[in-house]
Amino acid sequence: MPAALLDVLAGVRERFPEVVSEPEEAFGETSIEVARTGLRDVVAYLRDEGPFELLADWSAVDYLGVEPPERRFLCAAVLASVRHPARVRVRVFIPQGDEHCPSLTGVWAGADALEREMFDFFGIRFDGHPDLRRIFMPDEWDGHPQRKDYPLGGTDVAYRGAFVPPPDRRGQPSTTSGYPGRLS
Amino acid sequence: MSVAENEVFLGGRDWETLHARTDDDTLIVNMGPQHPSTHGVLRLVLELDGETVVNAHSVVGYLHTGIEKNAEVRNWTQGVTFVTRMDYLAPFHNELGYCLAVERLLGIEAPARAQAIRVMLGELNRISSHLVWLATSGMELGALSVMLYGFRERELILDIFEHVTGLRMNHAYVRPGGLSTDLPDGSIEKIKEFVELFPARLDEYETLLTDNPTWIERNRGIGILDASTALGLGVTGPLLRAAGVPHDLRKQAPYCGYEQYDFDVPTDDAADCLARYRVRIAEMRESLKIVEQVANGLPGGPVMVDDPKIAWPARLTLGHDGLGNDPGYIRTIMGESMEALIHHFKLVTEGFKVPAGEVYVPVESPRGELGYHVVSTGTNKPWRVHTRDPSFVNLQAMPVMVRGGLLADVIATVASLDPVMGGVDR
Numbered sequence: 001m002p003a004a005l006l007d008v009l010a011g012v013r014e015r016f017p018e019v020v021s022e023p024e025e026a027f028g029e030t031s032i033e034v035a036r037t038g039l040r041d042v043v044a045y046l047r048d049e050g051p052f053e054l055l056a057d058w059s060a061v062d063y064l065g066v067e068p069p070e071r072r073f074l075c076a077a078v079l080a081s082v083r084h085p086a087r088v089r090v091r092v093f094i095p096q097g098d099e100h101c102p103s104l105t106g107v108w109a110g111a112d113a114l115e116r117e118m119f120d121f122f123g124i125r126f127d128g129h130p131d132l133r134r135i136f137m138p139d140e141w142d143g144h145p146q147r148k149d150y151p152l153g154g155t156d157v158a159y160r161g162a163f164v165p166p167p168d169r170r171g172q173p174s175t176t177s178g179y180p181g182r183l184s
Numbered sequence: 185m186s187v188a189e190n191e192v193f194l195g196g197r198d199w200e201t202l203h204a205r206t207d208d209d210t211l212i213v214n215m216g217p218q219h220p221s222t223h224g225v226l227r228l229v230l231e232l233d234g235e236t237v238v239n240a241h242s243v244v245g246y247l248h249t250g251i252e253k254n255a256e257v258r259n260w261t262q263g264v265t266f267v268t269r270m271d272y273l274a275p276f277h278n279e280l281g282y283c284l285a286v287e288r289l290l291g292i293e294a295p296a297r298a299q300a301i302r303v304m305l306g307e308l309n310r311i312s313s314h315l316v317w318l319a320t321s322g323m324e325l326g327a328l329s330v331m332l333y334g335f336r337e338r339e340l341i342l343d344i345f346e347h348v349t350g351l352r353m354n355h356a357y358v359r360p361g362g363l364s365t366d367l368p369d370g371s372i373e374k375i376k377e378f379v380e381l382f383p384a385r386l387d388e389y390e391t392l393l394t395d396n397p398t399w400i401e402r403n404r405g406i407g408i409l410d411a412s413t414a415l416g417l418g419v420t421g422p423l424l425r426a427a428g429v430p431h432d433l434r435k436q437a438p439y440c441g442y443e444q445y446d447f448d449v450p451t452d453d454a455a456d457c458l459a460r461y462r463v464r465i466a467e468m469r470e471s472l473k474i475v476e477q478v479a480n481g482l483p484g485g486p487v488m489v490d491d492p493k494i495a496w497p498a499r500l501t502l503g504h505d506g507l508g509n510d511p512g513y514i515r516t517i518m519g520e521s522m523e524a525l526i527h528h529f530k531l532v533t534e535g536f537k538v539p540a541g542e543v544y545v546p547v548e549s550p551r552g553e554l555g556y557h558v559v560s561t562g563t564n565k566p567w568r569v570h571t572r573d574p575s576f577v578n579l580q581a582m583p584v585m586v587r588g589g590l591l592a593d594v595i596a597t598v599a600s601l602d603p604v605m606g607g608v609d610r
Contacts, residue, residue, distance in 0.1 A: 027288050027543045053415050057544055057555050059570040066561055076557065078544050082415070082424075082431040089544065110418030113580050136245040136609060146253060 005030065005086040008050040016042055023088075031076075031089040039092050040102045040128075043077060047107060052079035052088065055108040060118045064148040072096040073124055077104065094124055103128035121146035210238060215594075217246045223320065223598065224605035226579075235591050240583045244576075247609035255569040259535030260286055261496060263566060265356045267556075270571060271607030272353055273316055276302070276309040277549035279358035282569070284439060285545040285558040286360040289538045290494065298362035298487040299440040304375070304478040305348065305357070306440075306547075307471040311382070312341040313550035314464045318389065321461075321599035325402050330392055337385050344374050350502070362488035365500040372479055379476045386468060393461070403458035407585040407597030410455050417584070418577045421552025422467065423601065426452045426459035433548040445474045457600040494536050497528040535564040544572075551575050551602055573607040 009023045009032060019038030024031050034042050046052045057078040064072055073094035080087045094101055103126035104111035115126040116135040123144035126132055134141065143150055216227040225246035231239040251270055255263045267282045268275040280302055287293060294302070319334025342352040348371050349355040349364075357364050393399045409419065411427040424431055432449040434442040450466030452459035488495045499510035517525040540562040546555040552574030559568040578601055585597045 057572040061568045085437045109416050136248040
C-alpha cells in the first residue's frame, strides 16, 4: 500500500472513527468497510481531501448463505484518481429486509446509472437518488434477477398471450392438445 | 407510486406523464430504438423547442441478455465465452479484463508470450473498434466513403483475428492462465503486412476528413464535455482524453507488460466532437506502434501457465476447416492414457476452484475503463461477475452534451460517444 494512500485512510479513520474500519489489503487491493450511515460523508471526504476524483465502479453482491442476513448485500465502490494509480474500495453491507443505502449521486453524478442498475438487479433502494427506477428490466418486472434466491427457470413466462409453465410442471405434452404452452 | 416533480418515466406507459409536465411548445420526439444512427438499440427521447434540444433522455435495456447472471452458473473458463459477447466491438478487452481478474484471484500470471500476444491482439482490436466508430460516424454525418473505407480496413483486422482464433468476433481466445492456443504459422507475417499497409490508409481518411470544411463544421464546438463534468460523471477513455486529461490505464497502472512498449497517450483540449475525432485517429497510430513493437520482439515459450490443475487440457490445431481438436491429443486421451482422459474430463466438466475473495481489475478498452468486479466463494463457479462497462457509464454524459444544441448535432454527439449497446445492456 503506498504511503500517501495510508495517510489518506488514516485521516478518514481519524475524522470518522465510528463508521470506518481498519484498511484491509487482499489481492493487492485496499478496502475499507464503512457503516451505512456514514457512507456519503466518507466518500465525499475521500474525494475532497484524498486524491479520488473518479468513481470507477459501484456495484453490488448478494451474499445469501455466505454472510449472515444482516450482511447479506454488499455494495462496493471503487474510487480512483487520474493523478495517482492508487485505488480504494469502500464496502458497505446492507441487511436483508432493510435494503436501503445512501445514494452517491450527490457526490458523483455518474453514480446515477450504476445505482439504478443495482436497484433493478438487487432491489437495493438508494435514498436520495433523484430518479430511482429500473434500467434494464421492463418497468413492470417482478423481482430482482441478480438476487441469489431469484429462481433460475421455473417462473411463468408470458409471451404474446401464450403461457409456458415452468419446466417442472410441463410434464409430457401431447403433440396435439392439452399442452398449456401451445398457441391456440 | 407517487411521481415527484423531477421524475421522468420513459417506459411506454409513462409517455403521458412526460407530455403532461412539459409545456405546449415543447415537442417530444422519440428516436430509436431502431434508428440507423443510434448505434444499435439505443432509444433517445428528446424534448425539443423548435430545433433546439431542451433535454434528452436515454433509454437502454433492449439488448439485456443477463450475461452477468449466466456467468454465475458456469465454471470459470466458460465465463470467457460469455463476457466476450458484451462489448462485441472489443471482445479481446472483455476477455482480458475477466481473465486478469480470475488470474489475480488465483494468484497466477500468464507467461510472457501470452501477455505479449494479448497486448498485440488487444491493440489490433482497438484499431478495429475505432474503425467502426470512424465508419459509422462518417456515415451518420454524410461521409459515406469513410464508411466504406473504415469497414474495408476493419475486415483486414478481422481476417487476422480469424486466422489466429478461428473466429472473427467473440473469440474466447484469452483464457484464465494464458491463451487457448499459440499463434498459428503465418500470423506474424499477416500482422506485419497490415502494419505496413495501414498508415497510408489512415492518411487517406485524414485527407478526406481532417481539413474537410463540412466535417469541421459538423463537429467543431459540438457536444462539449469538459474535464470536470467528465470526471463527475465517471467518463473515461477518448472522451476524457479529448477534454485534456491524459488518463490511460495502460500508462497509469500497466498490465500485461504495457510498460515495455513505447507509445504516447494522445490528448486534445477542445473537448468537442472534433477533438474526439483527432484523439481517436492519433490513438490508432499509437496502437499500431505497439503492435509493431510486439510483432518484432515476440518472446518465445508457452502461452499457458504450467499448472495442469488450471491449464485447459485440450490442444487445438488449425485444420483445413478451421480451428479444432488436435488429432494427436485426441489419440492420447481416447486410445492411450486413461489418466489423461480422466484429467481432461474433470477439468472440462467441473473446472478448477478459485480461492475466495473479491477483486476489481480494470483494463483500458477502446471506450475507456472496462472493469471486472469478480467475487469468488472458493468454488468452481464465480459468485458474482460485474462488468463496469465504459459505454454504459459514458452514456450518462449524453444529456449534458446535447442540451442547448440543435437536433442534428445529437447525431454527431452520440456518434462521438461511441456507445456499444451490447456492452451497455449486457
